[in-house]
Amino acid sequence: MSITAPSQNDHTPRKKGGADPEHARQGARREEDAASARDARLGNKSIKSQQQVEAPDLQRRLWALHKTMWKITDYQRLRGCHRYIAGGAGAASLRWHEPGRASWASLCTSSSVWASPLSAAAIGKTRAVEVSTALDNWFKQEKQHSVEFLTLTLAHDKEQSLQEVWDTLAYAWRGVVAGASWRGGKRYEGDRARFGVKHWIKSVEATHGAHGWHVHLHVLLLLDKELTQDQRGALESNIYSRWSAAAQRRGFKAPSRAHGVKLEKARKDKNGHDLGTYLAKGSIASVAETLSREMTAGQSSKEGRAESRTPFQILDSIRKKWDTSLKNPDVQLWRAWEKDSMGRRQIAWSKGAKDALGVSAVSDEEAEQQGEESHTTVEVARVEYEEWNRAREDTGEKLRDDLATRGDVVEYVAQAKTPGEAHKRAATILRALQVHYQQEDKPIPADHAAAVVLPVNKTQSRELLDAG
Structure with a gap:
């Protein structure tokens, strides 16, 4: 249960201004x-x-x-x-x-998994354990069980606000898994049954760069069988069609086929981290990445300016400059992030997945x-x-x-x-x-x-x- 300070309005903005x-x-x-x-x-x-x-x-x-x-x-x-x-x-x-x-x-x-570094680190630890536990249990249930790693992105530009991009991302995801093409009908199989998808676990990640706010999805698809390369290609193509169509209905351009949807067999990352930790990277791992950035050999400030930054990296830039005034563009970015991330979920599970995989349902406060x-x-x-x-x-x-x-x-x-x-x-x-x-x-x-x-x-x- 979240405990907040008495007599404080959670949604009361501060007065404009700030320290020079x-x-x-x-x-x-x-x-x-x-x-x-x-x-x-x-x-x-x-x-x-x-x-x-x-x-x-x-x-x-x-x-x-x-x-x-x-x-x-x-x-x-x-x-x-x-x-x-x-x-x-x-x-x-x-x-x-x-x-x-x-x-x-x-x-x-x-x-707040999005805007509180201390809360994000603590919540991220719990969420990573949850996902890792779910995957362990999934592989123990049946020998033929497998996991596919799905990444979904939108085509966007810097004129589109964070809220607009995020809302479209959520809408496009519903377009992928909410219709008959996914669920199937009385006379035909949808992708879920055809490819053996039993559960999914979805995580949101966001960065900001030259083209504005980039919000994208990482999804673990838990399958009751191993996919062949042809099957994987067919599922990816079907998901892309629905994803692209939904984005265009919201006024966005169709994402490129090469980058809009990517489906691959899930493996440990190059550092050997398990999938549970990776999927929770929007919280614990992104905080750790931000904090360890300056400790990485060869990391120049020029590289930092050229790359996309996570919200916590934006916050770290403010910390290093000691400029907390509203004249600092990074402060404006951070406040936009606070406003538009409020109330949004970072990790979501398909209906019944937690029960089937032996994971207790806990709120972010409990996590x-x-x-x-x-x-x-x-x-x-x-x-x-x-x-x-x-x-x-x-x-x-x-x-x-x-x-x-x-x-x-x-x-x-x-x-x-x-x-x-x-x-x-x-x-x-x-x-x-x-x-x-x-x-x-x-x-x-x-x-x-x-x-x-x-x-x-x-x-x-x-x-x-x-x-x-």
Whole structure:
């Protein structure tokens, strides 16, 4: 169940305007100074050197991307996502899940797979597991079962809006699977029965490039038999005819035969990733791709400008430029993306597919929670509402807004091997940050919490943290 901030209208746009570039750059410098001070105080080496924490650099980039979203979003629900304490909770909850995993909980969430980096990553993990489980079960049911990978695209130009392209994509897909040519009739077989298609799983992916917004579909077709090359060609041709005709009925040009529809036997991708992860790439994988982009050797800024970008890559460009004003074209693109992606589904299943494949039906809100937690989840500390919203003396920033510091806490607690060690680590780092907290419903005295400050010397810092 999605929890949103009380007295906030999910669909209330922000006032027009935004910070000017110079103001944004000054804010960036302040954040960098605060980060340097925090690293010195915490003994950054001692936190970052723990290799058992899963992809810490990637996680830090994810937090930075999410904070950029806070600055430019046009919607209250997104601006409060993973930021404000949820109504009725009273406190932010620091939780340890298992070695290498910890998180903050009891916060408002948007559960937006499209516009919230943190929500998208969590939801994507759950969706990838769902699809992988479904495929595993499908292949176990019968030896002759197979899977075909279908890609569908539209011919479009930059004059066509994101909403127009997306609506046409949905309409054209219905044209493929909703008519008698697919379902069949009393006197003849449709493509579904003729080619043995029992189920399908559909995923939407979007990019923006020189020709505007490009929204396309990836579909897994689950068949009760292996297709020959001739059968595959015939099914592809039939799908193209219906896809093209539907697009033209909406005023779009017919997509080319070579690129409009492509059907191929499903295999693992070139990196060995399974189909479940690939199909969920609109969320978890696209976030990871965005965050790892600068880490890829030989990736030049010229290449970045020339290529199509995912929405999260657009957000990352805004982050790197520190320009959150509406004069920045990327901010305008992002706001258009927020508006037109709202309420749309990223992954859909054919009727009865989840039941037949042993997958539980869960909402994006439930999927986000599953993606963040595990069966060993324990609460190791609580930070009350007043403390969560208090401007700290060292940085002047509220903990609710300081994703970098919150990330340091999560990383350090995640290094614990047991719940008991996680409790100790939570106490050590929260005291070091002069954050008032509670454990097991026993308040920590404010003077004690403020008294334990890690020394600037990184060797001493590491000793104190490791001793905790």
